Amino acid sequence: MATERELSDFLKSVEKRAFKRSVYHVRNEESALDIVQDSMMKLAEHYGDKPAEELPMLFQRILSNCTLDWFRRQKTRNALFSNMSDFESAGEDGDFDLLETLRVLDDSERTESAEDTTRRAQILREIEAQIQELPGRQREAFLMRYWEEMDVAETATAMGCSEGSVKTHCSRAVHALSKALKARGIHL
Template structure:
């Protein structure tokens, strides 16, 4: 059973990554913030008594379901008010760096030149742009497996699909990213 402190620490540890993941899905900063807050509230209200080890998988599933609910509400709202303009994708803000953890790890010694830092920042920006272009399920699987560092079984449970589907989505995402980055002359 998770203590209040464990729950609080868990939520603090995932809030930034969850927000960035939501931004990739809904492409609207305010909506992404609402989704993450709703997901955190649901976890605390309904699953706060679960063991701390179960919280990451539960939260990922709640976040995925809350995001799907947002899309359903948006679709319904658009159908009811067909004259409403489509929501803008103003959430694409250059302030967010998907791979900031990787960036900080790769420069932990502080020996990087300004030119190297600039090139690395450009490459990371290109990777982030290409991740945004992946189909939803591929992006979701890719982010859970390689960014959230969830294993195949956890990702499958969180996405509500088979482990084979997760592997397929990840393989296709990696292939698409590799192809897109190679076309831009970026070799990793």
């Protein structure tokens, strides 16, 4: 059973990644924040008594479901109010590191020139832009596997699909990202 402190620590540890993942999906920071907050509240209310090791999987599933619920609500709203916007603008916020797991070395260990630092930032911005262009399920699988560092089985459970589907989505996402980046002269 997770203690209140363990639950709090877990939520703090996932909030930035969850927010960024939600922004990738809904392309609106305010909506993404609402989705993450709703997910965190549901985890605390309904699953706060679960063991701490179960929290990551539960949270990923809740976050996915809250995101799908958001899209369903948008579809309903758009059908009822055809003059509403599509809520597809996503601003840039410098408070969050871009794809933290793609960093090769910790900042304290890195001795880069200003040119290297600028190039790395440009590459990360390009990767982020290309991730946003991926189809929803590919983007979701890619982020869970390579950003959240979940294994195939955990990702399949969180996404509500088979392990084979996760592998297919990830393979297609990696191929599409690689092709798009190479077309822009970026070779990783």
